[in-house]
Amino acid sequence: MAQEVRGVIAPGKDEPVRMETIVVPAPGPGEAVVRVQACGVCHTDLHYKQGGINDDFPFLLGHEAAGVVESVGDGVTDVVPGDFVILNWRAVCGNCRACLRGRPWYCFDTHNAEQKMTLASTGQELSPALGIGAFAEKTLVAAGQCTKVDPAVAPQVAGLLGCGVMAGIGAAINTGNVGRGDTVAVIGCGGVGDAAIAGANLAGAAKIIAVDIDDRKLETARGMGATHTVNSRTSDPVEAIRELTGGFGADVVIEAVGRPETYKQAFYARDLAGTVVLVGVPTPEMKLELPLLDVFGRGGALKSSWYGDCLPSRDFPMLIDLHLQGRLDLEAFVTETIELTDVEKAFERMHHGDVLRSVVVL
Ligand SMILES: [Zn+2]
Numbered sequence: 001m002a003q004e005v006r007g008v009i010a011p012g013k014d015e016p017v018r019m020e021t022i023v024v025p026a027p028g029p030g031e032a033v034v035r036v037q038a039c040g041v042c043h044t045d046l047h048y049k050q051g052g053i054n055d056d057f058p059f060l061l062g063h064e065a066a067g068v069v070e071s072v073g074d075g076v077t078d079v080v081p082g083d084f085v086i087l088n089w090r091a092v093c094g095n096c097r098a099c100l101r102g103r104p105w106y107c108f109d110t111h112n113a114e115q116k117m118t119l120a121s122t123g124q125e126l127s128p129a130l131g132i133g134a135f136a137e138k139t140l141v142a143a144g145q146c147t148k149v150d151p152a153v154a155p156q157v158a159g160l161l162g163c164g165v166m167a168g169i170g171a172a173i174n175t176g177n178v179g180r181g182d183t184v185a186v187i188g189c190g191g192v193g194d195a196a197i198a199g200a201n202l203a204g205a206a207k208i209i210a211v212d213i214d215d216r217k218l219e220t221a222r223g224m225g226a227t228h229t230v231n232s233r234t235s236d237p238v239e240a241i242r243e244l245t246g247g248f249g250a251d252v253v254i255e256a257v258g259r260p261e262t263y264k265q266a267f268y269a270r271d272l273a274g275t276v277v278l279v280g281v282p283t284p285e286m287k288l289e290l291p292l293l294d295v296f297g298r299g300g301a302l303k304s305s306w307y308g309d310c311l312p313s314r315d316f317p318m319l320i321d322l323h324l325q326g327r328l329d330l331e332a333f334v335t336e337t338i339e340l341t342d343v344e345k346a347f348e349r350m351h352h353g354d355v356l357r358s359v360v361v362l
């Protein structure tokens with residue numbers, strides 16, 4: 001049966017978000033309804049609200065979530081009601097050319113729920129952020145978007161793996177393939193950069209150099225496992241990284257800002273045959289100019305990391321287990337827990353750079 005719950009929507013470009021009653025249909029074939037327990041506030045939610053992603057208003061915001069499966073539709077076998085799950089925004093298809101080649105983390109045909117959630121007042125269809133829409137008491141998703149993990153973890157911590165924290169950790173351990181003894185530099189120490197530092201630490205990097213323009217953020221980065229910090233407002237980060245790595249540069253440099261100038265820093269701060277991983281998200285008007293001879297002559301790999309090249313079914317349970325064993329501090333990413341009614345205020349705090357993550361707890 002369809003049910004009515006409360007949810008936070010972005011009604012139009014740059015308008016404040018507001019609470020509305022939304023209709024969540026009963027799950028159809030391949031779908032699941034999840035009772036949301038916690039959902040982090042991500043920059044991507046703010047981009048939706050600002051009209052920076054597309055114009056399909058109204059959006060049902062929220063996508064870094066964990067909760068309990070309430071009901072499933074026909075043909076769903078991976079999860080059952082009562083399962084504790086983290087929601088992911090890349091439910092792999094199993095049939096596209098990437099999946100068939102055994103690289104499902106690149107899946108080119110990820111899917112979401114077929115049915116639409118709607119506004120109770122007008123019947124208008126909602127566009128769920130990243131196909132999730134979890135600033136709501138319940139949400140409808142494709143069953144493949146639910147990844148079962150150990151329920152011993154706190155929901156406000158688990159949900160973070162659904163987006164930014166996974167992107168950062170994955171940039172280090174999946175895309176960058178950081179290994180024991182490697183030197184790593186991370187440029188930009190927001191939530192994703194800090195997660196990349198935690199990922200490099202988990203992988204056994206010998207030296208982890210955090211670069212940012214804000215000393216407060218560098219302090220937090222130390223807590224995440226950075227062994228050295230560089231304030232790039234006061235010193236040249238390329239010089240500093242070379243100095244800290246015997247004059248050579250880092251084996252892996254992770255760019256978590258998404259700007260041409262920081263990408264160039266990453267490019268020149270890596271050792272010969274090193275790897276650059278771009279996990280920061282650029283905007284459409286940005287252009288990159290580099291001497292092609294340097295691209296050739298320095299060798300190595302220039303990679304991009306989507307969602308940390310994660311495979312939720314492989315990576316979420318593993319990272320939750322490591323967290324429960326005390327080997328991955330995910331609590332450090334939760335700056336504050338808030339109510340569903342506080343999302344607009346959380347956007348303001350995010351804008352001022354005051355928080356790593358505000359997490360709505362239901
Ligand atoms: Zn696929």
Ligand SMILES: [Zn+2]
Pocket residue numbers: 042043044045063064163164
């Ligand atoms: Zn996100």
